[in-house]
Amino acid sequence: MRTIQSRAHPYTVEEFLTLDAAIESLGRLDQMHFLVDSVLLDRLGAARRQGLPESRIVSLEASEHAKSYGALERVFLDLLERNLKRSGTLVVIGGGVLQDAGCFIASVLSRGIRWVLIPTTLLAQADSCIGSKSSINIGSYKNQLGTFYPPHRVLLVPDVLRTLPYDELRSGLGEVIKLQVLSSEAGFEELMRDLVGFEAFADDRRESFLARWVRRSMDVKQPVIEADEFDRGQRLLLNYGHTFGHAYESVSDYGIPHGIAVILGMLTATALSAELGMVPVVHAERLFSLLRPWHEPYAERLASVGREQLLQALAKDKKNSATGLTCILTRGYGAMERMSLTPEQVAGLVWPTIRRLIDSGFSGGIMGTDSSAGLGKPTA
Amino acid sequence: MRTIQSRAHPYTVEEFLTLDAAIESLGRLDQMHFLVDSVLLDRLGAARRQGLPESRIVSLEASEHAKSYGALERVFLDLLERNLKRSGTLVVIGGGVLQDAGCFIASVLSRGIRWVLIPTTLLAQADSCIGSKSSINIGSYKNQLGTFYPPHRVLLVPDVLRTLPYDELRSGLGEVIKLQVLSSEAGFEELMRDLVGFEAFADDRRESFLARWVRRSMDVKQPVIEADEFDRGQRLLLNYGHTFGHAYESVSDYGIPHGIAVILGMLTATALSAELGMVPVVHAERLFSLLRPWHEPYAERLASVGREQLLQALAKDKKNSATGLTCILTRGYGAMERMSLTPEQVAGLVWPTIRRLIDSGFSGGIMGTDSSAGLGKPTA
Numbered sequence: 001m002r003t004i005q006s007r008a009h010p011y012t013v014e015e016f017l018t019l020d021a022a023i024e025s026l027g028r029l030d031q032m033h034f035l036v037d038s039v040l041l042d043r044l045g046a047a048r049r050q051g052l053p054e055s056r057i058v059s060l061e062a063s064e065h066a067k068s069y070g071a072l073e074r075v076f077l078d079l080l081e082r083n084l085k086r087s088g089t090l091v092v093i094g095g096g097v098l099q100d101a102g103c104f105i106a107s108v109l110s111r112g113i114r115w116v117l118i119p120t121t122l123l124a125q126a127d128s129c130i131g132s133k134s135s136i137n138i139g140s141y142k143n144q145l146g147t148f149y150p151p152h153r154v155l156l157v158p159d160v161l162r163t164l165p166y167d168e169l170r171s172g173l174g175e176v177i178k179l180q181v182l183s184s185e186a187g188f189e190e191l192m193r194d195l196v197g198f199e200a201f202a203d204d205r206r207e208s209f210l211a212r213w214v215r216r217s218m219d220v221k222q223p224v225i226e227a228d229e230f231d232r233g234q235r236l237l238l239n240y241g242h243t244f245g246h247a248y249e250s251v252s253d254y255g256i257p258h259g260i261a262v263i264l265g266m267l268t269a270t271a272l273s274a275e276l277g278m279v280p281v282v283h284a285e286r287l288f289s290l291l292r293p294w295h296e297p298y299a300e301r302l303a304s305v306g307r308e309q310l311l312q313a314l315a316k317d318k319k320n321s322a323t324g325l326t327c328i329l330t331r332g333y334g335a336m337e338r339m340s341l342t343p344e345q346v347a348g349l350v351w352p353t354i355r356r357l358i359d360s361g362f363s364g365g366i367m368g369t370d371s372s373a374g375l376g377k378p379t380a
Numbered sequence: 381m382r383t384i385q386s387r388a389h390p391y392t393v394e395e396f397l398t399l400d401a402a403i404e405s406l407g408r409l410d411q412m413h414f415l416v417d418s419v420l421l422d423r424l425g426a427a428r429r430q431g432l433p434e435s436r437i438v439s440l441e442a443s444e445h446a447k448s449y450g451a452l453e454r455v456f457l458d459l460l461e462r463n464l465k466r467s468g469t470l471v472v473i474g475g476g477v478l479q480d481a482g483c484f485i486a487s488v489l490s491r492g493i494r495w496v497l498i499p500t501t502l503l504a505q506a507d508s509c510i511g512s513k514s515s516i517n518i519g520s521y522k523n524q525l526g527t528f529y530p531p532h533r534v535l536l537v538p539d540v541l542r543t544l545p546y547d548e549l550r551s552g553l554g555e556v557i558k559l560q561v562l563s564s565e566a567g568f569e570e571l572m573r574d575l576v577g578f579e580a581f582a583d584d585r586r587e588s589f590l591a592r593w594v595r596r597s598m599d600v601k602q603p604v605i606e607a608d609e610f611d612r613g614q615r616l617l618l619n620y621g622h623t624f625g626h627a628y629e630s631v632s633d634y635g636i637p638h639g640i641a642v643i644l645g646m647l648t649a650t651a652l653s654a655e656l657g658m659v660p661v662v663h664a665e666r667l668f669s670l671l672r673p674w675h676e677p678y679a680e681r682l683a684s685v686g687r688e689q690l691l692q693a694l695a696k697d698k699k700n701s702a703t704g705l706t707c708i709l710t711r712g713y714g715a716m717e718r719m720s721l722t723p724e725q726v727a728g729l730v731w732p733t734i735r736r737l738i739d740s741g742f743s744g745g746i747m748g749t750d751s752s753a754g755l756g757k758p759t760a
Contacts (some may be wrong), residue, residue, distance in 0.1 A: 008385060069453055076449065077519045108488075109525040111513065112610070133491065140456045146491040147527070230492070 002213040002218065004130055005015075005226045006150045008112075013130065013154040013218065015211070019044075020120055020153040023051050026091060033084045034103045035075070037062050037094030040120060045164075053179070062097040064254065065135065065325070069145060070257040072101060088111035096128055096258070100146070103134035107149030117151040120160045121174025123259055124208060126217040127179070129154045131235075142250070148230060162203055167257060169210075173198075173294055174259025176369040178215050178241055178266060179220040181287075185227055185333040194288055236328070237336045241265035244328040244354070247313035252301040263295045264302075271353050273329040278376050283332060292363055307351050312355035314346075318321040325350065382598065385606045386530045388492075393534045393598065394512065394590070399424075402498055402535040403431050406471060413464045415455070415482050417474030420500060423543075438463055441558040444479040444634065448604055451480060456489065461670075466490035467685060471690050475501035476638070478507055480526070483514035487529030497531040500540045502552025502590060503639055506597040507559070511605040511615075522630070528610060535678070538591040541584055547637060549590075553578075553674060554639025556593050558621055558646060559600040561667075565713040567596070572670055616708070617716045621645035624706040624734070627693035632681040643675045644682075647742050653709040653731050663712060672743055679742040687731050689713045696728075705730065 002013040014023040021176045026032060034052055038059040060066050083091065087321050089114060092102030099117060104114035119129040132150040135143035161169070173195075180187040194209060201209060221238065228235040245265030248256055256264070269289055275282040314325060341350065382393040396402040406412060414432055439456050440446050464470065470493060470583040472482030486495035486542075499509040512530040515523035541549070541558030560568040574589060581589060602617065608615040628636055636644070647668055654664040694705060707723045721730060721755060 069456065073449055073518065076525065077521075080518070080521050082523060108516075108525045108527060110524060113529055136488075138453065138460070142461050143459075144454065144460060144490065145488045148491055249506060 002150070002222070004150070004222055006132055006148075007229055008132065009152065011150045011152050011154065013156060016155045017119070017157070018090055018159055018335045019157050020051060020278075022157050025155065025302050026116065026304065029053055029056075031077055031087060033058065033082060033090045034058065034080075035060055035090060035092045035094075035098060035105070037120065038097050041128060058082075059093070060098060060101055062095055064097070064142070065277070067097045067100045067104075067136055067226045069136055072105065073268060075101065079105065079210045084109065084113070086113060088113055089152075090115040092116070093118045093120060095119065095124045099124055099128055100134045103132075103149055103151070104136050104145075104147055106151075107134065107147040112149060116153045116155065118157065120157075121164065122161055122169055122214070123175055124172075124238060125156055125158075126172055126173040126214045127162065127221065128157075130221060131378055132220060133160050133231075138233065142246075152179070156215065157213065158207050161210050162207055166199065167260075170294060171259035172363045173259035174257075174262045176217050177291065178262055179217045179238075181333060182237060182240055182265060182336060183220045183334055187220070191216075232344070236338055240336050241267075241269060242328070243314065243325070244268040247310060247316075247322060248302060250313040250316070251305045252311055254300075255301045256298045260295050260298050263358075264299060264362055265289055267291060267295075268354060268357060269327060271357060272327075272350065275349060275353055276329065278329055278331050278337075288363060293364060297361075299358060301316060305358065307355075309345060310354060311346065313351075382602070384530070386512055386531055386604055387609055388512065389532065390583065391532050391534065393529045393536060395536045395538070398539055399538070400431060401535050402453055405535065409433055410435075411467060412436065412469045412471050413438065413462060413473075415440055415459075415470060415472045415478060415485070417478050417500065417737055420474060429736065436461075440478060440481055441472070443473055444517060444522070446473060447477045447481045447484075447516055448633075449516055450518070452484065455481065455485060459485065459489065464493070465487065466493060468493055468494040469532075469725075471498070472496070473498045473500060475499065475504045476575075479504055479508055479513045480516060480623070482515050482527075483512075483529055483531070484527055484529075487514065487527040487572070492529060495531045496533045496535065497544035498535045498537065500537075501544065502541055502549055502594070503555055503640060504552075505536055505538075505541065505590075506594045507555040507601065508692065509599060510601060515610075517638075522626075536594065538587050541590050542587055546579065547640075551639035552553050554637075555641045556597050557674060558642055559597045559618075561646060561713060562617060562716060563600045563618055563714055567600070568713055571596075577710060580641050602642045616718055620708045620710070620716050621649060623694065623705070624648040627690060627696075628682060630693040630696070631685045631689055635681045638680050638687065640675050643671055644737075644742055645681060647671060647708050648737060650732060651737060652730065653711070655729060655733060656709065658709055658717075661718075668743060675742060677741075680737060682738045685738065687735075690734060691731065694730075 004011050004013065014025070017023065036057055036059055038061045041059050044049045057077060060075060065071055079090070080255060081247070089104045090112050092098050092115060099119060102115060102117065106113050117129055119125045130150070132148040134146045134149065136145040137143060138145050177191065180191045191213065194213070198209070224235050224238060240267055243261040245258070245261040248261045248264050249258060270279065270284045273279040274281050324343055325346050326338060327341065328336050329339050330336050384391050384393065394405070396405065414437045416437055416439055421437070422437050438455060440455060446449055459470070461633060470486045471494060473480050482495060482497065486493050498508055499505045510530070512528040514526040514529065515522060516525040518525050542548045546580060557571065557644060560571045571593065574593070576590070604615050604618060621642040625638070625641040628641045628644050629638060648657065650664045650667050652659050653659040704723055705720065705726050707719060708716050710716050711721050
């Protein structure tokens with residue numbers, strides 16, 4: 001059992017062999033209400049659902065729309081009508097969308113009620129389930145609303161990852177890989193070795209691989225979120241790959257899964273860092289070659305994107321202020337830096353680099369023919 | 381200048397002679413957006429508004445509807461369209477509704493942005509402006525949503541209270557009186573002496589009276605909210621008078637101003653405490669007689685209320701769990717206690733007492749003819 005410190009309250013991360021065992025650990029269910037991914041709820045079937053009190057289950061679709069401010073009004077009202085009060089507990093079972101919705105609801109209902117999270121995707125287990133954040137959409141603005149409010153308990157069940165589609169696992173692996181790139185060369189190389197042959201792993205081997213790298217991901221993330229829960233300093237580096245990744249998700253109309261977009265975003269940041277002389281080209285080329293199996297063929301979805309469309313998507317990111325572009329670049333494994341690029345650098349370096357990466361399928365030939373001389377240094 | 385500690389961030393309370401001086405103290409306005417009470421905004425007139433950048437003012441009506449979850453979606457979008465980002469500041473100018481809406485928005489936008497509060501009612505200056513809370517309505521549920529998120533600065537301008545209607549001042553005085561009842565007999569008696577002739581005070585005297593008792597109110601509230609920001613223990617006692625007060629507001633269709641409903645609620649709690657032998661009848665009678673000028677003639681609005689209607693309104697209060705009624709009773713000045721009354725006590729004691737108080741216009745004859753023997757003691 002892991003205990004994580006937070007300004008709101010400390011919380012535990014516990015592992016269980018089965019979902020039933022996790023639910024069993026909740027104890028008496030009479031003050032508990034359940035917010036459950038609708039697909040998962042169907043899949044659980046009557047037998048598995050027996051453990052949950054039917055009258056206190058609210059089902060939620062795992063879509064971007066479902067975690068919008070407007071759509072959540074119905075969920076709040078559903079829970080209030082079922083008499084969820086200040087002394088109650090909300091148990092959230094699902095992936096990132098369910099976590100975002102559940103965290104926001106729990107943090108705002110009666111100014112904060114107790115909640116328990118059972119993450120059911122690799123992305124949620126390895127990354128988002130710790131760190132307190134919720135992200136809510138409003139109108140056409142994605143993730144612009146939210147709160148910092150960790151669950152009181154996180155219950156990990158590696159077993160539930162067993163049935164996930166391969167591409168959803170790959171999406172989760174995107175964040176797992178990112179955390180090791182942020183950590184150290186040794187961690188990253190170890191993960192890459194463990195990943196060899198992943199697609200063909202037998203069920204048991206896959207499950208123990210995932211349980212192990214969920215733990216290793218938390219080992220990297222925990223000290224960062226404990227030191228900077230509110231995203232003012234070092235925690236911002238966890239967004240490595242996200243400025244570009246979010247833009248890729250957006251311009252592909254969310255046709256690129258989040259974690260895979262993060263891989264493409266990391267590669268973009270690496271290429272830019274190489275262009276700016278911050279990191280050796282050989283470092284960048286090795287990363288492009290190792291990560292290719294973990295994003296292909298999604299870069300194709302970007303083939304038709306235009307300059308204006310991409311720059312607008314970049315400007316929408318909430319981390320970007322009115323002028324220029326703030327992003328995280330790299331000087332190597334475990335050596336990321338938050339940088340401000342000028343509008344001139346965005347036009348003269350960022351866009352041409354991205355265009356070249358898209359044309360090559362993010363597979364190589366990363367350096368431009370022009371040198372980057374004259375573009376100036378980014379300011380830290 | 382007062383500095384208040386909070387889990388989120390420490391914040392200051394500063395006094396200014398005029399609204400202009402307060403706005404001047406904000407410094408550069410180019411990253412600031414203003415959320416302003418619509419009536420106040422009209423009253424300010426073109427000359428006074430010159431100081432505020434027109435394109436960054438969002439006007440909000442001070443109504444219960446305006447601080448509902450659904451209605452706030454438009455305000456969020458307005459502010460996002462005006463490009464309020466994570467590095468921006470929201471300046472909120474108005475009374476309780478504006479504070480609730482502004483606090484909620486600031487706490488949820490980009491997971492918390494900087495905000496400054498300029499409270500313009502006595503109720504907001506003396507009571508709600510410190511303590512971090514927001515309360516938001518949803519559907520037919522009042523104040524069931526919210527957050528704990530104090531402003532970064534509170535700017536007090538006693539001068540703006542000068543033009544408030546008398547009944548709005550009385551409403552604010554309700555919370556001022558409550559805080560002294562919670563504090564000590566000496567504080568309460570001093571306030572009662574200062575209040576003699578209040579209605580006829582000249583402007584200057586009224587203003588200095590208000591500035592003084594705003595400060596004295598904060599002296600009582602500050603240590604309580606600092607010790608128990610999240611309402612788990614002693615802070616709950618600040619709700620003295622509110623369980624019944626909220627019900628009176630609700631059954632009168634908000635025809636009774638909040639602070640006046642709190643006075644009626646305190647008197648109800650005092651009468652119940654006397655019935656239960658917790659406080660001498662003479663204490664209760666003195667309070668009923670002293671507070672009469674501060675609620676009359678609003679008790680009339682309750683004349684037609686029925687038993688079921690009132691008990692339902694009491695049950696809706698978010699502090700009440702599924703069974704019985706939790707309320708704050710008193711053993712004298714500065715000696716409040718949180719009590720749980722059984723459903724039998726609610727039926728046999730609470731309702732008959734309230735009926736008697738309503739029939740007497742909350743003016744006396746507070747003891748029932750039956751003794752309360754056999755109803756049992758409340759459980760602490």
